[in-house]
Structures are given as structure tokens and as C-alpha cells.
Amino acid sequence: MTDVPDVIALQLGLPGTQELIIVLLIFVLLTAPVVVAAGLAIRYFRRSSDDGTDERIAELEREVDELRKQQSSADSDAADDRRDRTDDGSHG
Numbered sequence: 001m002t003d004v005p006d007v008i009a010l011q012l013g014l015p016g017t018q019e020l021i022i023v024l025l026i027f028v029l030l031t032a033p034v035v036v037a038a039g040l041a042i043r044y045f046r047r048s049s050d051d052g053t054d055e056r057i058a059e060l061e062r063e064v065d066e067l068r069k070q071q072s073s074a075d076s077d078a079a080d081d082r083r084d085r086t087d088d089g090s091h092g
């Protein structure tokens with residue numbers, strides 16, 4: 001006759017091990033779809049928000065360059081006016 005083993009495969013010597021493994025499997029099976037859906041949602045929203053960001057940054061950089069040019073030309077005009085007034089005052 002054949003010998004039947006005393007220990008069943010998932011028992012591992014502790015009472016309730018089978019139940020704990022089943023509870024963990026149920027937990028994984030129920031949480032995995034939620035985690036995957038959340039990951040896909042985060043990825044989608046990050047990708048969709050990044051599309052316009054690069055264009056907007058480039059546009060803002062152009063505006064800053066234009067404003068700096070305007071400011072530097074205004075500063076040089078003001079310096080020329082001050083120099084002209086100083087030169088006019090020193091000759092008189």
C-alpha cells in the first residue's frame with residue numbers, strides 16, 4: 001500500500017496557514033486592478049499635462065527675452081538722455 005503524507009501542501013506546520021494564504025490571494029486579486037488603474041490614470045494625466053507645458057515654457061522664454069531687450073534699450077536711452085543733459089549743463 002502507499003503511504004499518505006501527514007502534512008498537506010499548504011499547512012506548513014501552523015494552524016490557519018491555508019486561510020491566511022487564501023486571504024492574501026484575495027487581497028492581491030482585489031487590489032491589483034485598483035493599483036493598475038491608478039497607475040494608468042497617473043501616467044495619462046502626467047503625459048497630457050506635459051504636452052502643452054513645453055510649448056508654454058518656450059513662449060514664456062521668448063516673452064522674457066523680448067522684455068529684456070525692451071528694458072535694455074529703455075535703460076540705454078535713459079542713460080543717453082542723462083549724458084546729454086550732463087553735457088549740456090557743463091558747457092553752459
